[in-house]
Amino acid sequence: MYLKHRRVQRNNEQITLVKNHEETFVFFFLGKKDETTFLKDGTSNWQQSVQNVLNKEQTVCTKTFRVTDCASFFHNLCSVSSCKHKMYLEKLPNTSIIIPFHNEGWSSLLRTVHSVINRSPDELIAEIILVDDFSDREHLKERLEEHMARFPKVRIMRTRKREGLIRTRLLGASVAKGEVLTFLDSHCEANVNWLPPLLDQIAQNHKTIVCPMIDVIDHNHFGYETQAGDAMRGAFDWEMYYKRIPIPPELERPDPSDPFESPVMAGGLFAVDRQWFWELGGYDPGLEIWGGEQYEISFKVWMCGGHMYDVPCSRVGHIYRKYVPYKVPSGTSLARNLKRVAETWMDEYAEYIYQRRPEYRHLSTGDLTAQKVLRKHLKCKDFKWFMTEVAWDLPKYYPAVEPSPAAWGEIRNAAANRCVDSKHGGTGTELRMDACIKDGSERTWSHEQIFTFGWREDIRPGEPLHTRKFCFDAISHSSSVTLYDCHGMKGNQYWRYRKDKSLYHPVSNSCMDCNLADKKIFMNRCNPSVHTQQWIFEHVNVTVLEKFNNDSTS
Numbered sequence: 422m423y424l425k426h427r428r429v430q431r432n433n434e435q436i437t438l439v440k441n442h443e444e445t446f447v448f449f450f451l452g453k454k455d456e457t458t459f460l461k462d463g464t465s466n467w468q469q470s471v472q473n474v475l476n477k478e479q480t481v482c483t484k485t486f487r488v489t490d491c492a493s494f495f496h497n498l499c500s501v502s503s504c505k506h507k508m509y510l511e512k513l514p515n516t517s518i519i520i521p522f523h524n525e526g527w528s529s530l531l532r533t534v535h536s537v538i539n540r541s542p543d544e545l546i547a548e549i550i551l552v553d554d555f556s557d558r559e560h561l562k563e564r565l566e567e568h569m570a571r572f573p574k575v576r577i578m579r580t581r582k583r584e585g586l587i588r589t590r591l592l593g594a595s596v597a598k599g600e601v602l603t604f605l606d607s608h609c610e611a612n613v614n615w616l617p618p619l620l621d622q623i624a625q626n627h628k629t630i631v632c633p634m635i636d637v638i639d640h641n642h643f644g645y646e647t648q649a650g651d652a653m654r655g656a657f658d659w660e661m662y663y664k665r666i667p668i669p670p671e672l673e674r675p676d677p678s679d680p681f682e683s684p685v686m687a688g689g690l691f692a693v694d695r696q697w698f699w700e701l702g703g704y705d706p707g708l709e710i711w712g713g714e715q716y717e718i719s720f721k722v723w724m725c726g727g728h729m730y731d732v733p734c735s736r737v738g739h740i741y742r743k744y745v746p747y748k749v750p751s752g753t754s755l756a757r758n759l760k761r762v763a764e765t766w767m768d769e770y771a772e773y774i775y776q777r778r779p780e781y782r783h784l785s786t787g788d789l790t791a792q793k794v795l796r797k798h799l800k801c802k803d804f805k806w807f808m809t810e811v812a813w814d815l816p817k818y819y820p821a822v823e824p825s826p827a828a829w830g831e832i833r834n835a836a837a838n839r840c841v842d843s844k845h846g847g848t849g850t851e852l853r854m855d856a857c858i859k860d861g862s863e864r865t866w867s868h869e870q871i872f873t874f875g876w877r878e879d880i881r882p883g884e885p886l887h888t889r890k891f892c893f894d895a896i897s898h899s900s901s902v903t904l905y906d907c908h909g910m911k912g913n914q915y916w917r918y919r920k921d922k923s924l925y926h927p928v929s930n931s932c933m934d935c936n937l938a939d940k941k942i943f944m945n946r947c948n949p950s951v952h953t954q955q956w957i958f959e960h961v962n963v964t965v966l967e968k969f970n971n972d973s974t975s
Contacts, residue, residue: 503678504614504734509621515547516620516692517599521589522607523554525561529608529740531568536611538572545616546574547599553579554589585710591703594695602698605737606689610638610645612736619692619735622680627694628727630718632686633735645738652677652733655685656812657716658819659773661759662890663687669814680730684723684812688715690737701725702795705761707787713758720766723811725801754784761786765793768804773821777886818909824876826885827966828918830959831870833857835922836952837937843869843882843904847891850904854940859959874958878969879907879914880924895944898931902942917973918966922955923947927973 518537522530530551537549551569553561569575578596580589594602601623603616615633622631632655636647653665654672668681705717722729760781763771775782808815832841834854842855846869858870873885881888882904892914894905907914917925924933926944932954934945948954 503676504618507618507678507734509617510624513545513617513620513624514600514694515545516601516603516616517547517593517597517695518549518603518605519552519590519593519597520549520605520607521552521554521586521593522556522561523583523586523589524556524558525607527560527564530561530565533605533607533609533611534569534572534575536609537605538574540611540613541616545620548597549575550593550597551575551577552589552593553577554585555580555583587704587708587711587714588706591706594698594703597695600695601692602695603692604690606739608638608740609690610738612636612738615735615737618680618732622730622732623692623694626728627697630686630691630693630722630727630729631680631735632683632691632729632731633737634731634733635687635690636736636738638738638740640740643740652681652731654681654814655683655687655719655731656815656819657685659821660777661713661716661763661774663715664819666814666818678733680732682811683729683731684807684815685719686715686729690739691718697727701727701799702792705765705792707761707789707792708758709754712755713762716759717762717766720762720804720807721801724766724804724807725796725799756781757784757786760784761789761792765789765796766804770804770808770821820876823886825962825965826873826875827878827969828874828958828961829872829885831857831859832872833957833959834935834953835955835957837935837940839940840870841872841942841956843872843891845869845882846904848904848906850891851901852893852903852942854935854942874916874918876965877907877909878911878916879909880916881907893933895926895929895931895933898929898944898946900929900944902933902944917970918956918958918961919970921949922957923949924954924956 520530520533534549534551537546549572551565556562566577569577578593580592584592590604601620603619605611619631619633622629634647634652636645638645648665652668654668656664656666658664663685672681674681701718701721704714708714708717719729756778759774760771763774763781764786767774833839834841837854838857839854840857840859841852843850843852855868855870858868869882871884872880872882873888874880875885875888880893882891883889890907891904892907893902893916894913895902896913905914913928915927917927919925925947926932929944930947931944932947933942933956934951934954935942937953945951945954
């Protein structure tokens with residue numbers, strides 16, 4: 422065995438030091454198996470390493486190591502207080518926990534597996550199935566086999582070629598023996614007592630899919646926090662982007678920790694009765710690699726006689742990465758997956774997607790015969806039923822038929838005779854002035870001068886039916902105007918286009934202005950006589966604009 426251990430004692434805290442020929446690890450066991458802290462500090466002085474942590478009470482990390490390996494191996498997690506008093510059925514079904522991975526980081530994968538083992542009642546875990554989707558990193562081969570050999574309930578399966586997330590999950594499910602299938606991503610951290618609340622719902626009704634509340638593990642420093650808004654319903658817009666919407670008053674529970682219905686799952690983390698999963702046909706095997714599978718399983722569950730709940734007392738942290746740390750094989754298409762789901766399950770509502778994504782119309786979905794036969798065999802309801810009975814609150818936030826915008830097209834400054842240009846930037850991009858394309862300026866990809874002042878009373882780049890997901894945003898009466906991810910909740914992204922041509926920002930009580938010399942756009946104290954605060958939209962719907970302004974004063 423390549424690991425060597427020795428122990429020291431201080432203040433009744435047991436400290437286990439683990440060292441191999443490559444790296445130094447320090448694990449702190451503070452009396453409870455779910456309060457473990459992980460350290461890698463690169464020092465050969467073990468006593469000093471321990472002293473550093475005891476003095477600072479935080480993980481020490483050097484820049485030469487990846488942040489995930491320096492971060493706390495387990496977080497000291499908070500829980501919903503009312504969950505401590507929840508009662509669950511005495512006899513719960515056991516579960517096979519399926520964790521697919523491809524070239525996952527060592528400590529990210531171990532954090533997932535060890536948190537599941539340490540924070541789950543042993544009798545509820547039938548097995549943990551790690552499904553390796555053709556990884557080529559050395560640490561995921563013999564080293565992983567040796568590490569996991571210590572845990573009798575963990576087994577590793579390996580694909581012979583790259584299969585993708587969806588088929589890898591199906592492979593794990595096909596050999597699972599547990600009464601329930603629980604799917605996790607390979608970069609998670611299970612919170613305390615995360616499993617019984619999920620299994621309890623399935624024990625009460627086997628035609629139920631349950632999802633934990635997904636907390637956020639920051640990809641930069643690996644801090645653990647709840648998602649913004651915490652408990653919200655899963656939804657989608659009509660470009661098929663996953664969204665979260667508030668729980669409507671009609672569905673609010675006396676106890677906020679009680680499970681609540683959700684139309685759509687986030688995708689990667691859920692539990693389902695094994696037999697019922699296969700009765701539903703599992704995942705559509707025609708879906709490639711990843712993407713769209715969360716809609717397929719969500720629509721199928723609801724429309725074919727089941728229910729889906731999010732469970733606040735079950736919490737799992739998830740690392741949200743800026744980018745996928747591996748290459749997706751060529752020839753695959755998220756668009757194809759989405760169209761396949763739309764054509765199988767969404768009936769006439771698929772047209773609303775094609776209106777926003779016209780390129781989808783001509784995509785090949787492959788053969789859908791088996792999926793349509795399955796839908797008929799299961800006697801599933803139509804998508805109109807889903808929209809009226811399950812996702813009835815979705816159109817309030819994402820209407821299928823987009824209401825008319827108040828203004829759209831170029832935004833020209835009256836003083837500068839130049840146009841607002843976002844340069845196709847993303848979050849954090851500062852808006853600037855540039856020569857207007859319609860005046861003969863060279864039309865290149867670097868320019869983006871079409872904007873829409875839409876029904877949410879925010880301003881987004883793009884034509885009315887093809888806006889991007891960024892909004893004009895300002896944080897103070899003197900700040901620059903930047904693009905920021907649209908949230909649809911007004912606030913810093915709420916604008917009014919007034920009769921004097923000013924773009925008024927109610928939150929900061931200021932108006933959008935510009936500097937003629939450096940072309941910067943910023944907020945300033947409103948002054949109707951200042952021409953740099955006058956902005957001319959190319960197209961204006963006077964009726965809609967008047968309604969916006971009247972509603973804001975009522």
